[in-house]
Amino acid sequence: MTADYFVRPMTPTDVPEVERLTDAAFFDLDVRTHRAGWPAPEHRSEARAAEWRARVRHLVQHDPRGCWVAEDDSGVLGATVSMRRDTTWLLAAYAVRPGLQGRGVGRQLLDAALAYGDGCLHGMIAASEDPPAVRRYRLAGFTLHPTMLLRGPVARADLPVVERVREGSAGDVPLMDSVDRQVRGAAHGVDHEVLTRAYRLVVVDRPTGSGYAYVAARGGPYLLAATNRRTATDLLWEALAASSPDEPVEVPHVSAANEWALDVGLACRMQLWTSGYLALRGLKPPAPYLHSGHFL
Numbered sequence: 001m002t003a004d005y006f007v008r009p010m011t012p013t014d015v016p017e018v019e020r021l022t023d024a025a026f027f028d029l030d031v032r033t034h035r036a037g038w039p040a041p042e043h044r045s046e047a048r049a050a051e052w053r054a055r056v057r058h059l060v061q062h063d064p065r066g067c068w069v070a071e072d073d074s075g076v077l078g079a080t081v082s083m084r085r086d087t088t089w090l091l092a093a094y095a096v097r098p099g100l101q102g103r104g105v106g107r108q109l110l111d112a113a114l115a116y117g118d119g120c121l122h123g124m125i126a127a128s129e130d131p132p133a134v135r136r137y138r139l140a141g142f143t144l145h146p147t148m149l150l151r152g153p154v155a156r157a158d159l160p161v162v163e164r165v166r167e168g169s170a171g172d173v174p175l176m177d178s179v180d181r182q183v184r185g186a187a188h189g190v191d192h193e194v195l196t197r198a199y200r201l202v203v204v205d206r207p208t209g210s211g212y213a214y215v216a217a218r219g220g221p222y223l224l225a226a227t228n229r230r231t232a233t234d235l236l237w238e239a240l241a242a243s244s245p246d247e248p249v250e251v252p253h254v255s256a257a258n259e260w261a262l263d264v265g266l267a268c269r270m271q272l273w274t275s276g277y278l279a280l281r282g283l284k285p286p287a288p289y290l291h292s293g294h295f296l
């Protein structure tokens, strides 16, 4: 890295290089923080890399002033991707090239993204376990809530019959935005355009409770929100039922405010681990809510 790198807005043409950089940074982080009993670190598959690029192109399009790269003569050194939804600022991606970390590039990138959130009442980040990352977030005024992860295969015999859940569609966006405003204080709005294309959507819409879940390709929730625990529990069971019986499935991003999710995972003998943080500003941990890494 030369001393004369600069920070500039990200453009759609940067996205492939930024994808490769973040993949390298997260693979390096997974190797550094690997724990016995966890799956071996893996690079993103081409399918997951394509999904990543689609999400970030969407955010560069809708939140151009929230997306930044640091660059020198050798290319992109780091990147940050953030968005504003209602009165909340959210960080979707943040990485500096391995080997160049710890020299202040990340701080400049985060400051640029945080400036996009000036005037926002709330802030939300799905934080990794990287000590430099959480140092940056705390120094930026975020409260760090440790989060948990459930992992394991789900036996068919453990699955209860869930009757109130139906398949969802783009027509459910107003319902989902209303649930999100009640539960996390901000709608996902335009992000549903990407989410409904990438994930199966399941919905509960009853007088006694409403909610939705985007289901990950291997089963388990990518994002789940509901107005009460009973509805959230039904949605989580439905998401777990989409897994293969012999394949481990994950329920990530469980904060201590979401014990209903722990109870579901433990009922089907999934393993419970600590993993990362939910970093919040001006906001309590949302519940019943399981955030996604990118769109929160």
Ligand SMILES: CC(C)(COP(=O)(O)OP(=O)(O)OC[C@H]1O[C@@H](n2cnc3c(N)ncnc32)[C@H](O)[C@@H]1OP(=O)(O)O)[C@@H](O)C(=O)NCCC(=O)NCCS
Pocket (backbone or CB within 6 Å): 025, 026, 029, 093, 094, 095, 096, 097, 100, 101, 102, 103, 104, 105, 106, 107, 108, 126, 127, 128, 129, 130, 131, 132, 133, 135, 136
């Ligand atoms: C998080 C990340 C983007 C920060 O970028 P960076 O260029 O390393 O950040 P900076 O150098 O500006 O700041 C890092 C801070 O951590 C400190 N630090 C460096 N190594 C550290 C370590 N091993 N333990 C604790 N703190 C450390 C640095 O001194 C610096 O603090 P200071 O500015 O107050 O002195 C980068 O480290 C990264 O890509 N990490 C892996 C991916 C990741 O976890 N991203 C966050 C996703 S939520």
